[in-house]
Amino acid sequence: MSSTQLTFASRDAHHAWLTSQAALPAGFRVGTARLEFTPREAPKPAQMTLTLLALDAPTPDFAVVFTRNALPGAPVVIGRRRLAEPTLGAILVNNKVSNVCAPDGVAASEQICAATARLLGLEAGQVLPSSTGVIGWGLPVEAMLGALPRAVGSLAGGSILPAAEGIVTTDLYPKIRSAELGGGRLVGIAKGAGMIEPNLATMLVYVLTDLAVPRAALRAMLDRAVDATFNTISVDSDTSTSDTVALVSSGKVPLADLAAFEQALTRVCRDLAEDVVRNGEGVRHVIRVQVQRAATTALARALGKAIVNAPLFKCAVAGNDPNVGRLVQAIGKHVGAHAPATDLSRLRLTLGGSEIFAQGVFQLDPAKEAALVAHLRGAELYASAPPKDGVFTAPVAYPPHERCVEIGVDLDGGAASATVLGGDLTHEYVSENADYRS
C-alpha cells in the first residue's frame, strides 16, 4: 500500500532509507537506555531498553487509541486516564515486560512515571507509559529507576531512529514512516511482530508531528486513520493486551489544511501497518486481500480477515502452493457461520490477477497453476532454510521488497469494499513461539 513499492538489497540500504525518513519534527527529543534485570518469575537475566519520547514543552494536543482486549496491561489502564489530563509532556516505553495483570502493576508503572516526571520537571500525569513484552511478568522497578537518568541524559533532537530501534521485541528491523506537509512533518514508528490482530493493532505505534492540530481534531482523525489501517491487518489473529497508537503534536508549525493532514496521517499509518505485517513473526509472504462489491464494509473486512486468518490457507501460501480450495473454504466458512444470507452465486476470485473461481466452480488448469506458483514465489520475502537444530529463523534483517500475494474477492453484491493484509503461517512462526519463550 506504499505509494511507491520499495526494494532493498541489503540491511545497509534499508538502514540508509530509514535514516532518510527519521528526522524528528520540531519540539521533540528522543533518549534511550539499556538495562539488565532478573525477573522474579523466571530467574535468568534479561535485557530491557527504555525509550523516552519527550516534548520540549507539554502539549494539549495528543491522541491515543488502545487495545480492545478486556484484560489490558497496566500502561493501558493508566493511559486511558491520561486522555483526560490537560497536557502530555513525555512518553516512556519499555520492552521485554508488558506489565499485564502483574501484582501491583499499575502502582509500579505510576512509580516509574513519577520518577520520569521528576527528572523532566513534569507531573506524573504528564507522562504516558507503554510496555511490551512477556505477559505476566512484573516490571523490574528498581532496575528501571536506576536506568532512567541515563535515558533522560541521552535526550537529543534530530532523529527518531534510536526510538524505533529501542521499542522492538521480536521485530527483525525498526519501522519508520514519514510525511512532509506545509513546512512541518509527521514521523511515525512502530513495534509489531506477534499477537497481531489489531482491534486495535497488537503493537505500539507513535506518530509525532510539529504541525499544530487541536486535540479534538487530532483524536477524531486518529480514530478514523486507525480504523482504516491498523484495524485491517492480522498476523496471527491474536490481540495483544498492550496495543497502543499515540499521535502527539508539538504545535510548532501552523497548519491550515486539516484534510491534507488527515490524508498524510492515514498514509503514514497505512505504511506502518504494512510494515508491521511484513515484519510479522515468521511472515515470509504478505497476503493482501481486496474485497469488492460487498453488501457492507463490515462483511468485506470480515471476509478479508477470514482469508488471512485461515491456518490451512496460510500454510499453503508458506509452501508457495496455490491451494485455492483452502481459500474457498475460508470464504464459505465465514459466510456459513456469520453471514448466511450472502449470495455467493456470482463470487469471482483472483490470485495474482488470474481468475481462479467463477460461476460456482474453480477455473483451473496446469498452466494457470504454474502461473500461480510463480506469483507466490515472487512474493516470498525469503526462502525457508531448515536449520540443523530444528529452530527456524529468518535470515534477513531488512525487508527485501514490498510485493504481496494479491487476492481479489468480487461478491457482485453491493458497493462496499475493503483491503486486508495478513501473513502466511510458517515454521519460522512456530519456532519463534514454540521453540523458546519470546
Next chain:
Amino acid sequence: MSSTQLTFASRDAHHAWLTSQAALPAGFRVGTARLEFTPREAPKPAQMTLTLLALDAPTPDFAVVFTRNALPGAPVVIGRRRLAEPTLGAILVNNKVSNVCAPDGVAASEQICAATARLLGLEAGQVLPSSTGVIGWGLPVEAMLGALPRAVGSLAGGSILPAAEGIVTTDLYPKIRSAELGGGRLVGIAKGAGMIEPNLATMLVYVLTDLAVPRAALRAMLDRAVDATFNTISVDSDTSTSDTVALVSSGKVPLADLAAFEQALTRVCRDLAEDVVRNGEGVRHVIRVQVQRAATTALARALGKAIVNAPLFKCAVAGNDPNVGRLVQAIGKHVGAHAPATDLSRLRLTLGGSEIFAQGVFQLDPAKEAALVAHLRGAELYASAPPKDGVFTAPVAYPPHERCVEIGVDLDGGAASATVLGGDLTHEYVSENADYRS
C-alpha cells in the same frame, strides 16, 4: 472424555483394541476398493479408496448432519436431498478428492451413485455419497466406475475396520468407537485430521446401529449429540466443505429405552470427537478447556474455542512452555471483541490443576512454573524430532495415551459450562500443510 483413559504401547496394541470395538451391527456389510488415477488439475498419479457401507435391506431410519460451510461439496448438496428420500440402502465414500465446486460435480457424484445402486439392486436416491480430500479437484468418474464392482464384490459383514481404514486421508490411524445396549450395538468410525472446526465437525463420521430407532427420534438425537460433541472441538479453526455425520439404523434389534440409546450415541460421538482431535494434523498435545459458571453456554463454548484457537497459546503448548500470558490474552481478546459486558474481576484460571490467575493478577512462582512444565510434558503425545530435510512428521501411528493439557476457566458469573477440545500448533502441522500438497 473417554469413560476410561486408554494407553497403547504400540501400533499392534492399538490395532488389537480397534478390532475389539469393530464388530458390525446386524444388517450391515462393508466393502472397499483401491484405485489409481491422474487428476486433470495436477497431472501426476494419485491413489483413492472407495468405501461402501451397505444395508442388507434399505432402512427409513437414518439421520445426517452436514457442514455449515456456505460453499459445500457436491456430496453435501446431494446428501441434503437424500434426507427427504423414504429409505437409505448404502453409503459410498471416496477419499483423495472432495468434489467441492468442481465443474459438473453434482452430476459426477450422481452418476457414481446410480452405478452403485445398479450393482446393489437399489435406486440412485438410496445411495448417500461422501467425498473427502483435495478441494477443487473433480472426481475421476471413469476410474471410480471401474473400481465399483470390486468394492461391491468385497462386501462382507463382521468388522467395520476396513471402512475405518478406507476413509482416511492424512489421519495417522483409523478411529472406531462402540457401545453395547440391550442386545444390540452402535459402532462409529471417523475420518478427521485437518480443516477441523466442527460447525459441524470438519470430517466424516458414520455411526451404524442395529437397534431400532424411528427416523424422527434418530434425527433429533443426532442433532443434540453432534452439538454436544463434534461442535465443541477444533484442530485449526478451519471448517471443511465436506463435513458429514451419518447415523443409520438397520432396525434389527427392538429397543425400548430411547434415553439409554441417546446416552450411548452421545458417548460414541464424544469419544470419536476426542479421537479426531488427538489425531488432528500435527497435534502433539490435546488441550481440554473446561469453562465453568459462565452467563450462557454460548459464552462458555466461545471462550473455550477462543483459547484452543489462539495461535500463540497453541505454539506455547507445543513447546511445553506454560506461557499463561497468552492464555489470558485469548480470554481478554474474546471478551473485549464479543462479550464486553462480561465481568472478569472474579476470573480464576487453572492449568493442570494449579491456580495461575485469580483476583485480577497472575499467581506464579518458579516452583509452580516447574509443575506446569511437567504437566505439559506429561500430556505430550510424542516429542518433535527435527528431520534432516526440514519436513516434520509424526513418529507414531497410534495414540500412545489419552492425557490432555487441562485448563480450567471459572468466571463466577452464572450457571453455564462447556468443555472444548483442541490441539497445539506445531512444526508437524506446518509441514503437513505447507511442505507438500495434502
